[in-house]
Amino acid sequence: MATRAIDFAAMNAGEPPHLAAARAGVYAMPLAEIDMLDTDIWVNDTHWLYFERLRDESPVHYHANGRFGPYWSVTRYADIMAVDTNHAQFSSDAHLGGITAKDMDDDFILPMFIAMDPPKHDIQRKAVSPIVSPGNLANLEVLIRERAQAIFDNLPVGETFDWVDRVSIELTTQMLATLFDFPWEDRRLLTYWSDMATADETVPGNPTKPEREAIMLECLMYFTKLWNERVNAEPTGDLVSMLAHNPATRDMVPMEYLGNLILLIVGGNDTTRNSITGGLQFMMANPGEWAKLRADPSLVENAVSEIIRYQTPLAHMRRTALVDVELGGKQIKKGDRVVMWYVSGNRDERVIAEPNAFKVDRARARQHLSFGFGIHRCVGNRLAEMQLKIVWQEILKRYPQGIEIMGAPGRVPSAFVKGYTSLPVRIPA
Amino acid sequence: MAKITYIAADGGARTLDIADGESLMEAALANGVPGIDGDCGGNAACATCHVHVDAAWLMAAGAKSDMEAAMLDFAEGVTADSRLACQIFASPALDGMVVRTPVSQH
Numbered sequence: 001m002a003t004r005a006i007d008f009a010a011m012n013a014g015e016p017p018h019l020a021a022a023r024a025g026v027y028a029m030p031l032a033e034i035d036m037l038d039t040d041i042w043v044n045d046t047h048w049l050y051f052e053r054l055r056d057e058s059p060v061h062y063h064a065n066g067r068f069g070p071y072w073s074v075t076r077y078a079d080i081m082a083v084d085t086n087h088a089q090f091s092s093d094a095h096l097g098g099i100t101a102k103d104m105d106d107d108f109i110l111p112m113f114i115a116m117d118p119p120k121h122d123i124q125r126k127a128v129s130p131i132v133s134p135g136n137l138a139n140l141e142v143l144i145r146e147r148a149q150a151i152f153d154n155l156p157v158g159e160t161f162d163w164v165d166r167v168s169i170e171l172t173t174q175m176l177a178t179l180f181d182f183p184w185e186d187r188r189l190l191t192y193w194s195d196m197a198t199a200d201e202t203v204p205g206n207p208t209k210p211e212r213e214a215i216m217l218e219c220l221m222y223f224t225k226l227w228n229e230r231v232n233a234e235p236t237g238d239l240v241s242m243l244a245h246n247p248a249t250r251d252m253v254p255m256e257y258l259g260n261l262i263l264l265i266v267g268g269n270d271t272t273r274n275s276i277t278g279g280l281q282f283m284m285a286n287p288g289e290w291a292k293l294r295a296d297p298s299l300v301e302n303a304v305s306e307i308i309r310y311q312t313p314l315a316h317m318r319r320t321a322l323v324d325v326e327l328g329g330k331q332i333k334k335g336d337r338v339v340m341w342y343v344s345g346n347r348d349e350r351v352i353a354e355p356n357a358f359k360v361d362r363a364r365a366r367q368h369l370s371f372g373f374g375i376h377r378c379v380g381n382r383l384a385e386m387q388l389k390i391v392w393q394e395i396l397k398r399y400p401q402g403i404e405i406m407g408a409p410g411r412v413p414s415a416f417v418k419g420y421t422s423l424p425v426r427i428p429a
Numbered sequence: 430m431a432k433i434t435y436i437a438a439d440g441g442a443r444t445l446d447i448a449d450g451e452s453l454m455e456a457a458l459a460n461g462v463p464g465i466d467g468d469c470g471g472n473a474a475c476a477t478c479h480v481h482v483d484a485a486w487l488m489a490a491g492a493k494s495d496m497e498a499a500m501l502d503f504a505e506g507v508t509a510d511s512r513l514a515c516q517i518f519a520s521p522a523l524d525g526m527v528v529r530t531p532v533s534q535h
């Protein structure tokens with residue numbers, strides 16, 4: 001994309017009060033003190049300002065004192081693209097730390113294809129990808145729509161409820177249970193395991209490392225039972241059956257099975273869940289955009305891409321440099337941790353017009369970074385888009401008057417999962 | 430300048446005059462040719478501009494980079510004539526070329 005001229009004053013006119021209030025302080029801070037992994041700036045939603053500053057002053061920035069050790073922040077769209085498409089020099093390997101800023105624990109490595117390099121990555125990804133093939137998605141669409149309709153049919157009217165629990169979690173968990181053919185009554189275990197898998201033990205209130213590992217092993221035990229039921233039965237097309245029967249995955253060791261399960265559970269759960277919650281807030285905070293969508297429902301697919309850009313449900317992906325490499329004029333050394341901040345690239349003033357505006361009819365809305373690019377690009381992106389499309393088509397049908405946002409959302413204390421713990425809403429009577 | 434014809438899965442054809450150096454993906458997006466998404470903006474990094482190149486034109490279209498080959502490896506319905514339209518750039522040598530777009534980009 002072409003580089004754009006930036007008018008910061010115009011761009012930031014009318015910014016939300018919590019950002020206006022924090023702006024001067026963020027710009028007064030020495031760059032060396034900034035740590036994008038500090039969970040406070042994710043809970044209080046001020047990370048935007050730090051990224052705006054880094055993109056402008058130090059777009060490939062070395063944090064010598066990061067919470068999990070030193071790391072590079074890559075914050076511009078073009079630099080992120082350069083790292084994401086250079087898998088030969090920037091590794092995803094779990095044994096080098098994996099794909100999140102916080103290293104995967106040496107003593108609890110969960111091998112999963114997202115945290116592998118070629119050729120093993122390629123083989124395992126291909127074993128899983130048929131679950132989201134166009135043909136399978138067409139079948140799933142009917143089912144997902146029926147279930148979404150049932151969820152909306154049961155929402156209370158005229159009283160405040162938690163959108164995260166009643167809609168976002170329920171819808172994505174049902175979808176995931178369907179993909180795994182997971183025992184229906186136990187499906188919230190999937191939500192729980194997803195949350196626990198990404199819970200940072202250094203954050204108060206989260207389980208400790210041994211507690212988290214015990215929870216992950218419970219997940220493994222549960223899924224081992226499903227594997228054992230299915231490995232000796234005819235293939236059924238669900239994910240567990242696929243993994244148990246595919247030559248590329250049927251001999252996986254238990255931790256590798258667990259790793260790939262966690263990947264699919266987190267990938268299919270946290271992300272879409274938070275885009276469902278984020279999308280409702282963005283749409284209701286921008287009545288002009290909501291009116292545009294109502295007037296022209298054919299914008300729904302474009303609106304979905306814009307929601308996914310605007311939310312960026314996974315804030316970053318991390319790589320480890322395999323060689324010394326120059327990026328943005330900086331020397332990255334072999335072994336350095338490199339964090340690509342998708343959430344920042346998706347607001348890069350240099351390539352995206354009015355990046356802080358939410359526009360359902362944005363031109364080329366699909367060109368966002370939220371799914372990543374290159375060989376690790378989200379394998380379930382079309383499924384995610386389909387779920388969000390269904391959500392918005394059903395909302396358009398049922399609630400033309402909109403849904404009232406009754407309070408501020410709770411935010412997940414994580415620099416990885418950019419998400420919400422709660423959002424009080426009310427459907428007008 | 431090259432005249433390039435895009436044939437959609439339903440048989441509908443569109444012919445564009447594309448300036449030298451412009452990619453077949455970029456021209457398709459700019460002119461609303463259906464069946465091409467171009468999510469990565471031309472970096473051979475998403476495989477959402479997958480096209481099948483008419484056999485007579487495969488050589489003229491040039492060689493695939495490693496990245497293009499790696500991305501095509503994960504795309505749907507890939508055959509020996511598969512290319513990413515963002516990696517094919519118009520030139521007089523491609524004048525008259527025909528490409529077919531898949532049912533959907535995936």
